[in-house]
Amino acid sequence: MSLLLILLIVLPLLASLGIMVGANPRRTALGAAIVNLVFAVILFTRYDLHSGGWQYLSEWKILPRLGINLTLGADGLTLTMFLLATLVTLSALWIAPKIEKREGLYYVCLLFISAGVIGAFASLDVLFLYSFHELALIPTFLLIGIWGSGDRQAAAWKATIYLGAGSFVLLIGLLALYLSIPSGLRTLDIRQLDQMAATGAFHPASWIYLVLLVGFGSLVSLFPFHSWAPPAYACAPAPAAMLHAGVLKKFGLYGLIRIALPLFPDAMHQFNGLLILLLIGNILYIGYVTVAQKRLDWTVGYSSVMHMGYIFLGLASLNLLGINGASLLMFAHGLSVAAAFALCGEIRRRTGTLDYAELGGLAKVTPVLGLLFGFAAMASVGLPGFANFAGEILVFFGASAYGPEMIIPVIIGVWGVVISAIYMLRAYRNIFWGPIAERWASLSDIAPTARWSVILLLLPLMVAGFYPQIILRMVGTALPR
Amino acid sequence: MNTLFLEIAVVAIGIILLLVEAFSDRSDKSYLAYLGAAGLVGVLILSFFPSHGPLPGSSTEAFITSDFLSVFFVRFILVATIVTLLMIPGFRPVLERYLPAERAGGGVGEFAILPLFVCAGLMWMVTAIDFIMIFVSLELATITLYVLVTYLRQNNASLEAGTKFLILGALSTGFIVYGISWIFGVTGTTNILALPGAIATLPETSLAPLLFGIAMILVALSFKTGAFPFQFWVPDVYQGAPTPVTAYLSVASKAAGFVVLIRLLVALETIPVIAHKLHAVITLLAGLTLIFGNCSAIPQTNMKRLLGYSSVAHAGYLLMGVASLGSMLAIPAIGFYFAAYLAMTMLSFVVLLVVAEATGGDEISRFNGLSQRSPLLAGAMLLAMASLAGIPFTAGFIGKLLIFEVAIKQGHFGLVVIGIVTVAAGFYYYFKVIRAMYWQQPAEETVIPVTFTVKMIIAVLGAAILALGIYPAPILATLR
Incomplete structure (x- = not known):
């Protein structure tokens, strides 16, 4: 039993319970988020790298007949994801604007997303991995529908039905996986599944991998299952978009690394061509779609879909280097996209619009906001010094090591970096530089709370950018030698 | 506790409450719902005492069983009835609005008591293993439900729902009797458990009439369970019926239909x-x-x-x-x-x-x-x-x-x-x-x-x- 790890999941739920019975929403939520971040850092630093593997384990029997237990635990990759989740949660709650109506529900929804995603990362049991992720479904629906902007209702519907159906496909895949285990050995424990696959005790059919790829893929917005993501992120209130794009979306990748990678080594080789084709769709097709956007929220939304392509490229390289890079990139992208959405929300709150045609020259009146946005944009492009750069480099190296057939995807990937530079620099120029319109002359600069909640995201990004080993040696513990 | 005893207890509670209702002067009759619910809670507790089922060789053995399916669903129906009864006090304003006010609170009492008889019927139905027993208990439940669905007799929607329910219910009753008679005609038995043995001795040619009889019963059961092809009454009746009755129909009545379906199919599985x-x-x-x-x-x-x-x-x-x-x-x-x-x-x-x-x-x-x-x-x-x-x-x-x-x-x-x-x-x-x-x-x-x-x-x-x-x-x- 590791109390700290259990508290990481329970605390946000307790806080939301407290808010439901009348505690001050903002203070309770922030308190829980701060404590959670401290816990995550403690867990991260106290992880025994020397012995590696799963630590902080605790287990309860739920359905013994089906071999289903609620098993919680963490290895280096999980702890990195905890760190990401708690950082983004704190930043998202902190930057949340003053809510006039139903403030309690707003914070309860955010806390539920946070608890769900932490629970999903902490679960060693496939069923609970899945179940915890679904905790976010209704809160997302409510957050976008009630507090969103633009065509929020359509976006909320699309995202909810897409994610609901996508996760049901995933569930069918997981059930099929479960049933392909010889009866008597049936379990959903990741450790035992790994072991069985390693010793050759069971060979799941390769079509199950395809079902899982579609299921997890639609949660990560793998091309062509991506169309829910940009409108949802564009319309969601900033904290919801931060949590969703920054953390929740990483769940699908996490699932693929945890489940598909060890259990379907042959199928992943067999269908690697398909995966590469799809991820090129993400990088190239979505990349150009991003360039065509005329509003910042849509640009950031599409860019987050596009950047999933790099992470998939890391997975498709099927070697240690690439997958390490993909894991680092998951962490880096989560922080950078959360920062971008946070700043999106700040700009929208000031100007009421994110349309490039209407904005310009804001750096004159909001220099700090402009500076922070510059940092976030450069991180997102993958400028050296940010963790995104280290991740992308590793992904490209890893992919190149796969073999000659990867040369074209890698070239496209590098070209994708150019595409991201184009749209991010354009956004930066259109919003912060050039002549300033009369009506923006009296805008106030970013407030200290918002400033620090963005710095909270950018600082770890730079630390991991200059010294990526701090993350790499952790995520390395999760990967097969 | 003999399984038959539980149903008899439910019926007894119903009859006693009817008498209480008839001689009670209180204008607010919703306390009868609480009394009924309390009585059913008692029956529910009794159902947890070790059940010996029908005595081997006794005459009831041919009609009812106390396997885990019946034990589970008897409790299920009791719980569903208790919840329904507890909903009725909140429904009183609607009842009083749509009932002729000869006397204050008139009609509320019966509305709270009739579900007990449906409950007994459904409990028998989930324990029954004989077509005759199934049919009789089905009718006890269904006829009482006809009354309950049309209960708001000054509300057109309720009357319309009741009429549809009555006509389609009668039709499905016809189907089930017709099906039973074909099966009996072919196999010479009405006992579900005895069916496989009887069918095993049949010549190849009598398979068609047997299947015809089974098909008739499936059609009739689809009425009870609200499944294709007899599902079209569901939305109309659900909309028009008093809300507690709708809830009851959609939970308890559906469950009983499924139990009969399961029993029939499990027997024929062999x-x-x-x-x-x-x-x-x-x-x-x-x-x-x-x-x-x-x-x-x-x-x-x-x-x-x-x-x-x-x-x-x-x-x-x-x-x-x-x-x-x-x-x-x-x-x-x-x-x-x-x-x-x-x-x-x-x-x-x-x-x-x-x-x-x-x-x-x-x-x-x-x-x-x-x-x-x-x-x-x-x-x-x-x-x-x-x-x-x-x-x-x-x-x-x-x-x-x-x-x-x-x-x-x-x-x-x-x-x-x-x-x-x-x-x-x-x-x-x-x-x-x-x-x-x-x-x-x-x-x-x-x-x-x-x-x-x-x-x-x-x-x-x-x-x-x-x-x-x-x-x-x-x-x-x-x-x-």
């Missing part, structure tokens, strides 16, 4: 020729029920009709389980699904009852802004809808999980694909209710009052949904 054909038929019916229920639910704007179509949809998922009866785990899966279904359906009807009374209608738009008028009611409905849609950590999710597991195991991949599509459709129409409650602005800001009884029902059913969704093992243990 005869490959027939089992093979029945599998095909049930699979087809399950698919059609799923498609019909879910697709028709999408455009609904009335909450009761939505729940009606949703109950057809859930009959489809249950039929998926019935189609997989070849697996040992199918019956536990179906039983668990029903336990989940009871909690989530009853919870949504309880909230509907309160909201409809406070806002004066049962359209989904009446739920607009409910989260601002009563966070408790909105939260309860949110939980019920999440469970009906099948979101993890609710009972509905584990139910669907178990059903899909046996379906995949039995190789019903076509059904599973239809199931995925219909689950996505379900997300849409259940979330429509959530949207109304949380996205929309309320027509008026006043707080909706919630009585203590309703709070208790919400607390118990809500806790049950979460408990079944997080720790399902105890319920599953009773289903083996």
